[in-house]
Amino acid sequence: MVGDGDRQELRAGDVLATKRREYDEDDVRVRPGRSSRPRTRTRPRHADAVEGFVIAVDRGRYTCVLSGAGPDAPLVTAMRARELGRKSVVVGDRVGLVGDSSGAPGALARIVRIAERTSVLRRTADDDETTAEGRLERVVVANADQLVIVSALADPPPRTGFIDRCLVAAYDAGIEPLLCLTKADLAGPEAVLGYYTELELPYVLIRPDSDLAALRALLAGRVSVMVGHSGVGKSTLVNRLVPDAERAVGTVSAIGRGRHTSTSAVALRLPAEPGGDTGWIVDTPGVRSFGLAHVSAESLLHGFPDLVEATVDCPANCPHTADEADCALDAWVAAGKADARRLASYRRLLASRSGEGDPREPERNPGDPLAGS
Numbered sequence: 001m002v003g004d005g006d007r008q009e010l011r012a013g014d015v016l017a018t019k020r021r022e023y024d025e026d027d028v029r030v031r032p033g034r035s036s037r038p039r040t041r042t043r044p045r046h047a048d049a050v051e052g053f054v055i056a057v058d059r060g061r062y063t064c065v066l067s068g069a070g071p072d073a074p075l076v077t078a079m080r081a082r083e084l085g086r087k088s089v090v091v092g093d094r095v096g097l098v099g100d101s102s103g104a105p106g107a108l109a110r111i112v113r114i115a116e117r118t119s120v121l122r123r124t125a126d127d128d129e130t131t132a133e134g135r136l137e138r139v140v141v142a143n144a145d146q147l148v149i150v151s152a153l154a155d156p157p158p159r160t161g162f163i164d165r166c167l168v169a170a171y172d173a174g175i176e177p178l179l180c181l182t183k184a185d186l187a188g189p190e191a192v193l194g195y196y197t198e199l200e201l202p203y204v205l206i207r208p209d210s211d212l213a214a215l216r217a218l219l220a221g222r223v224s225v226m227v228g229h230s231g232v233g234k235s236t237l238v239n240r241l242v243p244d245a246e247r248a249v250g251t252v253s254a255i256g257r258g259r260h261t262s263t264s265a266v267a268l269r270l271p272a273e274p275g276g277d278t279g280w281i282v283d284t285p286g287v288r289s290f291g292l293a294h295v296s297a298e299s300l301l302h303g304f305p306d307l308v309e310a311t312v313d314c315p316a317n318c319p320h321t322a323d324e325a326d327c328a329l330d331a332w333v334a335a336g337k338a339d340a341r342r343l344a345s346y347r348r349l350l351a352s353r354s355g356e357g358d359p360r361e362p363e364r365n366p367g368d369p370l371a372g373s
């Protein structure tokens, strides 16, 4: 979503750049000295930068669309300018571009600015603990408005452990969750929705013949990130929402450096609703789940709003674990104020963060077919 608001944001950045320029050491203007000639007005650095929205990242090349450009405008390939230092650029970033932003074959622009992010969706890549890379906290997408959690109602069965994990990630990122329940032709949503009664979680039901109007309305004008396990129907859904998704991804990879990296996120432009704003969906083929090692125990709890209230009765610094005799969460659940399975799920996530056991171990969720991450 690259609208007028963003333009203002970048303009504000321009003003800052202008101010900073007055103190730049490498400023070439010459002091007027005794000469009566007024000193030369210097141009603020990159006043000519145009605004872009990053839709794909592939090995040091960033594919951008220019603000206000229509769906048929050429995509701009850019590299980072050295002055960005160590700042990373990710899909969803709004950036300032200089150089050749024509989008002509072979043209290369430079990213000189990254606008302040409205949200940052992170995950710990803790799927590989053996390497420094694998333990790294990564930004998945910047400036997303919504996390669309795609779960099938059957084949594969829904896993609330995964959904809970996504809810924590959404809360941590400061973006709204939307539960997207696919394969509604195969099973009803009652069990899953029952589990989340306390939450008033927004949801949509998808079957092969549904017209997707409700979902489209929720996606219009926003940047939505889609996550889901393999086989839940995510690709099917993306292809229905963005009929030329295959082509769009192909174009991105052709303009990048050839081979498409299936693990990276790609933003796809949704067909504009009549009279409405374009929306974007960010497909995350490589993100199967969210490592939450970077989320504090307290923030983790906020992914469980149905449990938060109980903890005012916990002793100070209560770890909320099952072996903490005075933890108020047990009484809360015993009193029927929240679902016992939600507490179990919260504690599984707590344990997975501190490396105590494997959260996917079946014996940790006895008799609960919905559980599992």
Ligand SMILES: Nc1nc2c(ncn2[C@@H]2O[C@H](COP(=O)(O)OP(=O)(O)OP(=O)(O)O)[C@@H](O)[C@H]2O)c(=O)[nH]1
Pocket (backbone or CB within 6 Å): 182, 183, 184, 185, 186, 206, 207, 208, 228, 229, 230, 231, 232, 233, 234, 235, 236, 237
């Ligand atoms: N019955 C039914 N089947 C569906 C529905 N949506 C998708 N499928 C089928 O489910 C299977 C998996 O769908 P995909 O779209 O490939 O799933 P995915 O989540 O993209 O999986 P990956 O490609 O592994 O990431 C396919 O055989 C689809 O035809 C649905 O609403 N109902």
Ligand SMILES: [Zn+2]
Pocket (backbone or CB within 6 Å): 311, 314, 315, 318, 319, 320, 321, 324, 326, 327, 328, 329
């Ligand atoms: Zn407690």
